[in-house]
Amino acid sequence: MNKKSLSQLQIVLSKGDFAVTAECGPPRGSDPGVISKKAELLKGYVDAVNVTDNQTAIVRMSSITACTHLLQMGLEPVMQMVTRDRNRIALQSDIMGAYSLGIKNILCLSGDHQSFGSQPDAMNVFDIDSIQLIHAVRAMREEGKDMSGFDLKEPPRMFIGAAANPFADPFEYRVIRLAKKIDAGVDFIQTQCVYNLDRFKEWIKMAREEGLTEKAHILAGVTPLKSAGMAKYMAEKVAGMDVPESVIKRMASVPKEKCPEEGIKLCVETIAELREIKDVHGVHIMAIEWEEKVGEVVKAAGLLPRPEPT
Amino acid sequence: MIVGEQKPLAEIKKTVAPYKKLLILGCGTCVKTCFAGGEDEVATLTSALRLTLKKDGKEIEIEELTIERQCEDEFIQEAAEAIARNDAVLSLACGAGVQDIARRFDKVPVLPGVNTTFIGVLEKQGLFTEECVGCGDCELATFGGICPIARCSKRLLNGPCGGSKDGKCEIDPDIDCAWQLIIDRLKTLGQLDNLRNYIPPKDWRSSNAGGPRKLVREDHII
Ligand code: SF4
Ligand code: SF4
Numbered sequence: 001m002n003k004k005s006l007s008q009l010q011i012v013l014s015k016g017d018f019a020v021t022a023e024c025g026p027p028r029g030s031d032p033g034v035i036s037k038k039a040e041l042l043k044g045y046v047d048a049v050n051v052t053d054n055q056t057a058i059v060r061m062s063s064i065t066a067c068t069h070l071l072q073m074g075l076e077p078v079m080q081m082v083t084r085d086r087n088r089i090a091l092q093s094d095i096m097g098a099y100s101l102g103i104k105n106i107l108c109l110s111g112d113h114q115s116f117g118s119q120p121d122a123m124n125v126f127d128i129d130s131i132q133l134i135h136a137v138r139a140m141r142e143e144g145k146d147m148s149g150f151d152l153k154e155p156p157r158m159f160i161g162a163a164a165n166p167f168a169d170p171f172e173y174r175v176i177r178l179a180k181k182i183d184a185g186v187d188f189i190q191t192q193c194v195y196n197l198d199r200f201k202e203w204i205k206m207a208r209e210e211g212l213t214e215k216a217h218i219l220a221g222v223t224p225l226k227s228a229g230m231a232k233y234m235a236e237k238v239a240g241m242d243v244p245e246s247v248i249k250r251m252a253s254v255p256k257e258k259c260p261e262e263g264i265k266l267c268v269e270t271i272a273e274l275r276e277i278k279d280v281h282g283v284h285i286m287a288i289e290w291e292e293k294v295g296e297v298v299k300a301a302g303l304l305p306r307p308e309p310t
Numbered sequence: 311m312i313v314g315e316q317k318p319l320a321e322i323k324k325t326v327a328p329y330k331k332l333l334i335l336g337c338g339t340c341v342k343t344c345f346a347g348g349e350d351e352v353a354t355l356t357s358a359l360r361l362t363l364k365k366d367g368k369e370i371e372i373e374e375l376t377i378e379r380q381c382e383d384e385f386i387q388e389a390a391e392a393i394a395r396n397d398a399v400l401s402l403a404c405g406a407g408v409q410d411i412a413r414r415f416d417k418v419p420v421l422p423g424v425n426t427t428f429i430g431v432l433e434k435q436g437l438f439t440e441e442c443v444g445c446g447d448c449e450l451a452t453f454g455g456i457c458p459i460a461r462c463s464k465r466l467l468n469g470p471c472g473g474s475k476d477g478k479c480e481i482d483p484d485i486d487c488a489w490q491l492i493i494d495r496l497k498t499l500g501q502l503d504n505l506r507n508y509i510p511p512k513d514w515r516s517s518n519a520g521g522p523r524k525l526v527r528e529d530h531i532i
Contacts, residue, residue, distance in 0.1 A: 113480065116481070126466070127511070131468035132468065132509075147511070164472075165472030169487075170470070176506060177468075177469075177470070183508060239472070240473045
């Protein structure tokens with residue numbers, strides 16, 4: 001890869017800086033103002049911003065478009081792409097298009113099932129899975145070929161990410177799956193939100209023993225809690241989430257109006273602990289519809305200033 | 311077997327309404343086994359339909375017949391006379407049976423009385439489960455005999471997804487996560503290493519995505 005094509009996220013990670021990424025959900029409509037507002041809140045506090053792709057299967061402005069809006073505002077996007085809605089033809093075509101627009105990071109996902117979303121009557125695609133998508137994006141970058149083996153002129157050279165959930169079952173298999181993602185060509189991993197640090201550490205240890213932490217940068221996911229109710233909801237209702245009883249108790253122990261503050265405090269403490277873990281190279285802050293707090297978290301965690309984009 | 315479920319009576323009543331003489335045609339194979347369209351179901355449906363039509367003051371003459379299979383000409387011909395005597399056929403076979411009857415009797419309206427749901431098994435009394443979607447290139451050897459295409463909600467070949475919890479699928483706590491089953495089974499067989507290898511994208515040409523399929527057996531052509 002030539003220097004010019006490197007993403008800022010890649011530069012930060014390869015220099016060994018502790019990276020900070022956040023998330024921006026596109027609006028349910030065509031108003032770019034929603035994105036610029038979120039972008040303003042995040043600018044200067046993060047190295048890159050994930051843009052979700054019809055997250056939880058709710059129809060929203062496309063990820064590519066929202067990424068382009070971010071680029072125009074001087075923020076670096078990480079384009080999330082799910083295999084739920086597009087077959088391999090559409091995926092490859094969109095990746096080429098995205099790269100032509102200046103989008104340099106991709107996060108490959110299979111996506112939430114449409115039964116969770118606003119249009120559960122839709123047909124899904126799932127032509128390929130997330131690992132096969134990673135493979136395809138890497139082949140474009142490294143071999144300059146599309147999935148049919150055709151030589152591309154100006155192939156997209158994406159910095160490739162994937163998600164990992166250290167808390168999902170079957171636990172012992174999670175590391176095998178992580179290995180598969182890394183072998184397929186992943187450069188960085190963003191994990192599910194960490195509330196259970198013990199289990200997270202155990203997972204990292206297993207990954208380290210397999211030599212995986214040397215092959216990809218691991219960014220630990222965090223989400224500041226707003227209330228005890230939110231903690232409980234996540235513990236019980238959100239697939240693949242692990243919120244220990246102690247966290248719920250802690251949130252419930254403070255008066256309601258103090259909960260957001262406590263949630264931020266807890267989040268900052270978690271980041272401090274995560275920074276102590278040798279093979280954690282950054283944090284991914286998912287403050288869903290609470291973007292105004294990202295700056296506060298980053299500042300309190302002592303992660304400012306962010307490295308200047310080169 | 312092909313698993314199906316009888317359509318609601320109200321829907322059946324509506325579709326048969328235009329006809330005066332109706333043949334309810336059962337099938338004695340798959341749909342019989344899943345209690346949707348065998349002899350017994352034909353009889354029950356006939357009485358129920360008669361009753362509700364009578365209540366509405368409508369008159370339709372109904373004849374009952376069940377043949378061994380509606381997907382084989384040899385058996386279909388046994389129904390020829392009954393079909394000829396009636397204005398329409400309500401077939402309680404799977405979608406293939408309905409179409410085979412329609413193919414062989416081109417002047418008779420053939421109506422479906424069953425919703426064909428899947429290729430599956432009777433897992434236990436009263437419970438039928440989907441096992442196969444007929445992808446045309448069986449990969450069960452890799453997956454310890456559990457099909458991720460039919461049984462994982464996202465058809466993941468390199469699963470599981472991040473939503474698998476306590477052995478259940480993220481979309482419904484009543485559905486087993488196929489990938490948990492695959493992993494457990496391969497562990498038992500000592501073949502967990504099958505899953506370390508990357509499984510490339512499937513060639514869907516052998517499936518329905520490649521257009522309607524045909525199977526030609528030269529050795530059976532006479
Ligand atoms: S791999 Fe294909 S043929 Fe085999 S069980 Fe699954 S869907 Fe059926
Ligand atoms: S939970 Fe299991 S069965 Fe459900 S989509 Fe994920 S891997 Fe497939």
